[in-house]
Amino acid sequence: MITIAIIDDDxxxxxxxxxxxxxxxxxxxxxxxxxxxxxxxxxNSPDLIILDVMMNEPDDGFFxxxxxxxxxxxxxxxxxxxxxxxxxxxxxVNELIPVDxxxxxxxxxxxxxxxxxxxxxKKEARDARI
Amino acid sequence: MISLVPSWANRYADYWDTIQKRNLWLxxxxxxxVVILTGFLIxxxxxxxxxxxxTQFIALVVITLLILFYNLMLxxxxxxxxxxxxxxxxLHFSLxxxxxxxxxxxxxxxxxxxxxxxxxxxxxxxxxxxxxxLPGFVIFSIAGxxxxxxxxxxxxxxxxxxxxxxxxxxxxxxxxxNIKFILSYDVIFCCVMFISVFLANRIANQLYTIEQxxxxxxxxxxxxxxxxxxxxVGIVHExxxxxxxxxxxxxxxxxxxxxxxxxxIEERLLRARTRSNEAIEMINDVLKVSxxxxxxxxxIDEVELSEVIVKIxxxxxxxxxxxxxxxxxxxxxxxxxxxxxxxxxxEIAFSNLIGNxxxxxxxxxxxxxxxxxxxxxxEIEIADSGIGIPAADLDKIFSDFFRGSNIKDRxxxxxxxxxxxxxxxxxxxxxxxxxASPSKLQMPGRPGASFKIRLPYI
Numbered sequence: 001m002i003t004i005a006i007i008d009d010d011x012x013x014x015x016x017x018x019x020x021x022x023x024x025x026x027x028x029x030x031x032x033x034x035x036x037x038x039x040x041x042x043x044n045s046p047d048l049i050i051l052d053v054m055m056n057e058p059d060d061g062f063f064x065x066x067x068x069x070x071x072x073x074x075x076x077x078x079x080x081x082x083x084x085x086x087x088x089x090x091x092x093v094n095e096l097i098p099v100d101x102x103x104x105x106x107x108x109x110x111x112x113x114x115x116x117x118x119x120x121x122k123k124e125a126r127d128a129r130i
Numbered sequence: 131m132i133s134l135v136p137s138w139a140n141r142y143a144d145y146w147d148t149i150q151k152r153n154l155w156l157x158x159x160x161x162x163x164v165v166i167l168t169g170f171l172i173x174x175x176x177x178x179x180x181x182x183x184x185t186q187f188i189a190l191v192v193i194t195l196l197i198l199f200y201n202l203m204l205x206x207x208x209x210x211x212x213x214x215x216x217x218x219x220x221l222h223f224s225l226x227x228x229x230x231x232x233x234x235x236x237x238x239x240x241x242x243x244x245x246x247x248x249x250x251x252x253x254x255x256x257x258x259x260x261x262x263x264l265p266g267f268v269i270f271s272i273a274g275x276x277x278x279x280x281x282x283x284x285x286x287x288x289x290x291x292x293x294x295x296x297x298x299x300x301x302x303x304x305x306x307x308n309i310k311f312i313l314s315y316d317v318i319f320c321c322v323m324f325i326s327v328f329l330a331n332r333i334a335n336q337l338y339t340i341e342q343x344x345x346x347x348x349x350x351x352x353x354x355x356x357x358x359x360x361x362x363v364g365i366v367h368e369x370x371x372x373x374x375x376x377x378x379x380x381x382x383x384x385x386x387x388x389x390x391x392x393x394x395i396e397e398r399l400l401r402a403r404t405r406s407n408e409a410i411e412m413i414n415d416v417l418k419v420s421x422x423x424x425x426x427x428x429x430i431d432e433v434e435l436s437e438v439i440v441k442i443x444x445x446x447x448x449x450x451x452x453x454x455x456x457x458x459x460x461x462x463x464x465x466x467x468x469x470x471x472x473x474x475x476x477e478i479a480f481s482n483l484i485g486n487x488x489x490x491x492x493x494x495x496x497x498x499x500x501x502x503x504x505x506x507x508x509e510i511e512i513a514d515s516g517i518g519i520p521a522a523d524l525d526k527i528f529s530d531f532f533r534g535s536n537i538k539d540r541x542x543x544x545x546x547x548x549x550x551x552x553x554x555x556x557x558x559x560x561x562x563x564x565x566a567s568p569s570k571l572q573m574p575g576r577p578g579a580s581f582k583i584r585l586p587y588i
Binding site for chain 1: 370371374378379382385387
């Protein structure tokens with residue numbers, strides 16, 4: 001079964017995104033802060049990570065994404081973001097953010113499923129090559 | 131090397147700019163002085179019937195040529211002067227010019243009669259210009275030196291230590307040996323010299339202080355504006371977060387993931403989603419504007435505009451099909467150069483304009499996108515056969531929160547921020563945008579609107 005980890009500090013977003021993905025038959029694990037997020041990824045080794053920028057947390061989503069990549073966790077990451085934050089207002093535009101896709105909230109169920117399927121397919125192709 | 135920079139000149143870039151400009155201005159002025167001097171020589175002989183002896187004439191011609199020569203040299207030199215602290219800078223250049231001019235003037239004064247010539251008044255004029263550029267102590271020292279040399283000159287002539295060159299025909303009796311005349315003119319001259327330096331220096335000083343205060347207030351204002359924008363961004367973000375959650379839940383309920391809905395409830399929930407969509411769009415617009423006003427710098431990418439437009443049109447495909455809109459894109463450019471600009475911002479601008487065209491064109495409408503160019507700029511025209519813009523609204527549509535008087539009813543959603551953002555983005559790229567209605571695609575009852583954007587190539 002395909003497992004998707006959702007890490008977001010808004011419990012309602014966790015719930016809503018979880019509902020959408022579960023309706024498509026994915027197994028969903030969630031975490032409400034970067035620390036727990038790191039834990040669930042380590043424990044469940046999901047096939048995909050949906051990560052919010054979580055600007056209010058001391059170690060934000062970018063930091064967590066970089067941490068995953070440093071530890072050679074290559075799981076595709078979809079980053080939930082919001083307009084001013086994706087456009088260089090809060091961090092240097094040149095900073096490398098090692099995620100596969102940026103998605104601006106709110107995202108419709110259809111779009112979310114589409115992105116997830118796209119990235120899972122990409123991952124499958126990549127894994128097959130290895 | 132003494133830096134020569136006055137203590138009040140704090141804003142270096144502006145200050146040096148002013149000094150450089152004044153230096154060039156002085157060089158041009160000096161060419162004028164050469165012409166006037168030549169005119170003086172000719173007219174005093176021909177018109178005023180003054181006569182110069184041979185020494186005087188040769189001396190004056192030589193001095194005039196000398197001024198012309200060193201001015202040409204200064205003009206050449208001026209190109210190589212850089213504002214490197216501790217090195218020969220524009221101020222040293224000003225000082226050099228001043229010393230050359232004053233020496234030349236002193237010679238002219240000597241050869242035209244010293245205390246008897248009206249030309250020594252020109253020293254005062256030099257003092258005023260010098261005070262505007264040089265620090266007080268330098269210009270006071272110069273004034274002191276001139277007064278000193280001038281006194282040596284007139285008293286040496288008085289005591290017959292050096293030959294006197296009066297202009298015959300100007301004065302009927304020689305005055306350089308009249309001690310009362312010498313003293314009264316000399317004292318007044320000295321006073322005028324020092325008073326002008328004092329006053330001019332003081333005024334220059336005060337003007338710079340005022341200018342500085344103004345600039346400081348301006349800085350504070352833009353700082354406050356930035357603070358305000360940051361505050362807006364913060365608040366609007368806080369509002370967007372819960373709204374996003376509401377929106378996600380509405381989506382889930384409407385997708386019937388949680389179970390079936392009765393049509394009555396579904397209809398109201400659809401309305402709720404439309405309205406929350408409206409709020410989110412408004413929030414995104416406000417964030418875009420604030421970001422634009424916060425970031426002074428724009429990223430410099432090489433942007434191929436046709437790619438940007440194609441990408442936006444693709445995103446609109448669903449809407450175009452749903453409303454049976456015919457969209458034509460003509461690329462009639464000859465130079466096809468890339469433009470330098472912020473790709474993200476340009477995408478916002480063009481997706482706003484194209485999005486507007488799609489929104490207002492209505493079912494079975496026409497949209498035409500044209501790209502044209504010349505060597506220096508690219509022109510993009512976005513025309514539609516939509517509801518158009520009333521003539522009275524045309525000059526207002528680029529202002530914040532303005533919405534056309536024909537779209538105030540609820541059938542078209544929008545915040546009225548879109549076009550103001552577009553205009554700001556285009557102007558940030560040194561371009562301009564204009565609007566016309568009716569457009570070339572007008573149909574009966576559908577005047578249409580057309581937006582023309584010009585952006586400079588590189």
